[in-house]
Amino acid sequence: MLRKPLTHLSTAGTLALALSLSAVAPAPAAAADDYGLPSLMGSSQAMSGEEYRLGRAWLRQFRARAPIWHDAIAQEYVESLLSRLAPHSGINDSRTVVTLVDSRTLNAFAVPGGVIGVNAGLFAFADEEDAVVSVLAHELGHLAQRHYARGQARAEQTQLPAMAAMLAGMLIAASGGGEAGIAAAMGSQAAFIQDQLAYSRRFEQEADRLGLQTMAQAGFDPQAMVRMFRAMQRQASLQGGNPPEFLLTHPLTESRISDAEDRASQLEPVASRHDGPIYSMIRARALLTTHQRDPQQAATRMEQDAAPASARRYLDALIAAQRGQTDTALRELDAxxxxxxxxxxxxxxxxxxxxxxxxxxxxxxxxxxxxxxxPGYMPATRILGEALLQRDPNEAYRILRELAEQRPEDPQVFNLLAEAAGRSGREAWGHLARAEHMQLTGDIQRAIRQLDVARQVAEQSGDANAAARIEQRREAFVGYRETMDKFR
Structure with a gap:
């Protein structure tokens, strides 16, 4: 958070395009008490192995090209929100992963395989926690209803691109390809676009309805989804009809808002909550990220939105820290x-x-x-491991290795683990951790070469445990490469 951000290479502009443009055969008639959602029986809601593999391969490609928001505190916060929502969303598979994007645009997305992405700009836009939750619940709705997989069934009938090609198009668009990405996602099937858009509206309505149920059951205010839609609608009007990025991939109509309004009015949170200023503090971090060049703009925005005084003090302390006023920042944070x-x-x-x-x-x-x-609070564990690199590399390695086992999809943890292994004399394990970081960030060819180096070091040093683990991971890496080749 307090370090210099990565250079902005792209935005997540059309990430959910395939989800919102995918086609689907008409759903079965809904029962009277299921809020108009199609029935997905048994284990159909669990992601398929192919969805999982392609989604994770897509995520690795995305990390290689997109500006990632490296903020352990915000990451833990978003993950905690999703952990509260997921049990009520109908998702039977717990293998979801969150990626935060360093972009000021208002966007979030869901990718088959359980990938949830959130832009810093979503927090900058929403002045209440439940509004952000409404977007997350909506995205979980896409995953729970398996909109991509259902869309593919009809796509095969109309010769539209297969899942890998569609995700590749999303990646191109997200990486700055713009209309080229849309073209790649859609192929040359222009004749079917109108048909797809009609089904897209059904998908968006389904995700809204399930999201509303999820919010209420998790104790959040369903009316926040309606307030969020109205706010985005107002922004589009103020910008001359140019909608927020989220609406480019999740078309918003008056009938959709009316439907959400009607259904939200029938729901009430199952339990009242009061989380204090925590959301406003996370929002302060997001605003500071989106206003790196002029942090005072973040403070002005918090003041204009009447954020809690404690959150404004928190932001002031972070700004003081960025300006090198460490003692001032620590005094205020300690208070x-x-x-x-x-x-x-x-x-x-x-x-x-x-x-x-x-x-x-x-x-x-x-x-x-x-x-x-x-115990186990991830941001503190990560800071502890990173600080111990300067004082006790052996202890840093122990802590970071445990964290890596808990967070096998976290590239930053493996980056730190590689450094801890090297500093503590575990050369083979260091090369292995470096290879894991490379494959998680999309550089699979270099990752495999790094594993070959790791194997040579392990054999030379007689580390049989490391050699066995490296061989096991090499087989997995080759599988990753085969999946990722579908995006080339």
Missing amino acids: LAQEMPDLALLRASTAEVAFAAGRYDDAIERSRRLLRVM
Whole structure:
């Protein structure tokens, strides 16, 4: 969060295009009490192996080309929201993965295989937590109803592109290909576009309806989805009819808003919640990311939106830290943490600020203190592992290896693990961790070469455990490469 962001290479502009343009055969008639959703019986809601493989291959390609928002605190927050929503969404497969995008545009997307993407701009736009939740619940609705797979059944009948080709088109569009990406996704099947758009509206309505149910059952306010739609509609009007990016991939009509309004009015949250200022603090981090060149704009935006005073103080502390005023930042964050001792992100932020200022011992102590009362809190664990690299590489390796086992899809953890392995004399394991980072970020050819180096080192050093693990992973990497070749 406090480090220099990656150069902006692209946006997630048309990521969900295939989802919103996919065709689908008419659904069976709905029962009176199922909110008009098609019945997906048995295990049909679980993603197929092919969906999973292609979705994860797509994610690796996306990471290679898109600007990723590396913010452990925001990542943990989004994952915690999804963990609350998923049990109520009808998703039977828990293998979802979140990727955050360093883009100021208002967008979120769902990709077959359980991939959920969220732009920093979504937080910058939404001034309430339930509005963000409404978007996440909608995306979970796409996954739960398996809109891509259902669309493919009809796509085969009309000779539209197969799943890999469609995802490849989405990737091209997301990587800056613009209309070229749309063309790749659609092929030359212009005659079927109108038919697809009609089904697209059905998919969007299904995702809305399931999202509304999910929100209510998880204790969120279903009316927030309607408020979010109205806000996006107003923005499009203010911009001369140019809609937010999310609406380019999720077409919004008055009838869709009316349907959501009607159904939301019939639902109530099953339990009242009060999460305090945590959302506003996450939003402060997002605004600071989207206004890196002029942080004061982030503060002005928070003030204009009447954010809680504690969230504005939090943002001021982060801005002070960016300006090198470490003591000032830590004093303010410590004061906030004393006032709100249950907010783990405040104490994690103090460790983050200390680490960014090179105060490694302080970062270690602050992280450990937080982990004693909140074991397993990912942002604190990651900061602790990174700070220990400067003081105790062996301990850093132990902590980061455990974290990598818990988060096998997290490239940043493997990047740190590779460094910890190298500094602690575990050369073969270091090459293996570096290879894992490479394959997670789409560089599969280099990853396989790195594994070959790792195997040579393991054999030379007589590390049989490392050699066995490397051989196992090489077989998996070759499989990854075969899947990723479908995008070339």
